[in-house]
Amino acid sequence: MAQTRKSLIKIKPKRYKDGEIVKVSFMVMHPMATGMGKDKKTKKIIPAKYINSVKFVYNGKEITHMTVWESLSVNPVFTMYMKITGKGKLVVTYTDNTGEVHEKSKKIKPRG
Amino acid sequence: MQRRDFFKKLGTAAAVAAVVPTMSFAASAPKPTGPNKMDFKTAVDVITGGKTPKKSSKVKLKAPEIAENGAVVPVTVTVDSPMTASNYVKAIHILNGKNSNARCIDVFLTPANGKAMFSTRIKLGGTQDVTAIVELSDGTFLMASQSVKVTIGGCG
Numbered sequence: 001m002a003q004t005r006k007s008l009i010k011i012k013p014k015r016y017k018d019g020e021i022v023k024v025s026f027m028v029m030h031p032m033a034t035g036m037g038k039d040k041k042t043k044k045i046i047p048a049k050y051i052n053s054v055k056f057v058y059n060g061k062e063i064t065h066m067t068v069w070e071s072l073s074v075n076p077v078f079t080m081y082m083k084i085t086g087k088g089k090l091v092v093t094y095t096d097n098t099g100e101v102h103e104k105s106k107k108i109k110p111r112g
Numbered sequence: 113m114q115r116r117d118f119f120k121k122l123g124t125a126a127a128v129a130a131v132v133p134t135m136s137f138a139a140s141a142p143k144p145t146g147p148n149k150m151d152f153k154t155a156v157d158v159i160t161g162g163k164t165p166k167k168s169s170k171v172k173l174k175a176p177e178i179a180e181n182g183a184v185v186p187v188t189v190t191v192d193s194p195m196t197a198s199n200y201v202k203a204i205h206i207l208n209g210k211n212s213n214a215r216c217i218d219v220f221l222t223p224a225n226g227k228a229m230f231s232t233r234i235k236l237g238g239t240q241d242v243t244a245i246v247e248l249s250d251g252t253f254l255m256a257s258q259s260v261k262v263t264i265g266g267c268g
Contacts, residue, residue, distance in 0.1 A: 021226035032235075036212065063225060067218040069148060071211050073184045073233040080219070083226035 004029060009092060009106040016084055018110040025079040026054070026092050026104070034070040052095045054078060058108070059088035084110050148213045155214040156245065159205050165245050165253035173244045173256040182236040182262040187216075189244040191228035191254075195221075201228040203247040209240035237265045 012023040028051065035048025050070040056063045063082060082090075091105045150158075156165070174188040193201045200223045206216040216234045234242070243257040 034212075034235075058224070061224065063222055065220050067220075069213050069215045069217065071208060071213055071216040071235050073235050077231070077233055079188075079229075079231040080221070081225050081227035081229055083224055085224075 006102060007092075007094075007104045009090065009104055011106070011108075015111055018084055018086060020110070021081050021083050023079060024056070024082045024090070025077055026056070027075065027077045028094060028102075029075055030096075032070065032072055032074050032076060048097060050097055051076065052097050054092065054094045056080075056082070057091045057093070058082065059086070084108060086110070148215075150214050152207065152209050152214040152243075155207055159218070159245055159247075160253050163253055165255035167256065168254040171244055171246050171254050171256040173242065173258050175242050175258050175260050177258075178261045178263070179236065180263050182238070182265045184233050185236050185242075185260060185262075186231065186233050187242060187244075188231040189229070189246070189256075191246050193228045193248070195223055195226055195228055197223050198249070200249050201246055202249050204228070204230050205245040205247075206230075206232070206234065207243045207245065208234065208236060209243070211235070211237050211240075236260060236262050238262050 006029050008027045010025045010027070012025075016022050030051055031049055032051065033046045033049045035045065037046050038044065039046055048070065051068045051072070054066045054068060056065070064080060066078065068076075087110065088108050089105055090108055091103060093101065093103045095101050170192040172190045172192075174190070175185060179185045187206060189204050189206065191201045191204070193199065195201065201221050203221065204219045206219075207214050208216055217232060219230050221228060221230075236242075239259070239261045241257050241259045243255060246254045248254070
């Protein structure tokens with residue numbers, strides 16, 4: 001089986017300058033189970049597994065943090081704006097209610 | 113007359129017989145509740161701390177009027193704000209009206225965002241209102257809401 005991608009950071013537009021405000025979206029492959037649904041075959045309740053919190057950190061400075069509840073859709077997307085202030089790294093971390101932590105980073109290279 | 117009365121009684125008896133079993137079944141098997149059950153009013157109180165949020169045209173909530181699939185409903189909240197160090201949007205909360213947990217997401221922004229916008233996808237169990245509550249840096253709360261018609265529920 002091909003390995004599936006767990007998460008993805010997208011920045012729009014692709015080429016950006018220093019000081020520009022860009023759109024950042026963070027996509028996660030996550031079941032987001034509420035703990036209320038039942039498996040159709042086994043008739044057992046699927047245990048809750050949803051994202052608790054998401055953090056956007058840019059060059060060591062926290063830009064945005066979110067508290068997430070189970071009402072978000074399967075494979076959620078978080079989109080917001082961000083101001084580019086020089087070269088650096090954007091690190092996005094999410095935490096699960098089961099204690100799972102996942103980190104994804106992207107280099108920021110402004111041009112011109 | 114007698115015949116007519118007889119049919120009337122028969123009809124009511126049949127109607128009662130049809131309704132009663134479904135009612136008793138619903139009472140005996142309550143729906144499973146989520147771990148973070150919270151209704152809409154208490155959720156608003158928890159967020160605002162007792163204050164009543166004002167409806168404002170500064171907050172724009174974009175959601176589909178009719179969502180064919182309740183499992184994926186795109187919601188975008190845009191706030192008209194300069195986002196400077198002294199005047200910025202502190203938090204955006206997205207709430208739903210009828211799901212077992214009324215809170216969807218709480219987003220805490222900083223002036224480094226540049227623009228006050230947030231967009232995500234939520235689950236809706238049925239036709240209901242989607243509400244966005246926005247907290248500004250000076251402590252005031254603004255809100256906007258829109259009803260979304262859901263043809264297939266997306267929860268559970």
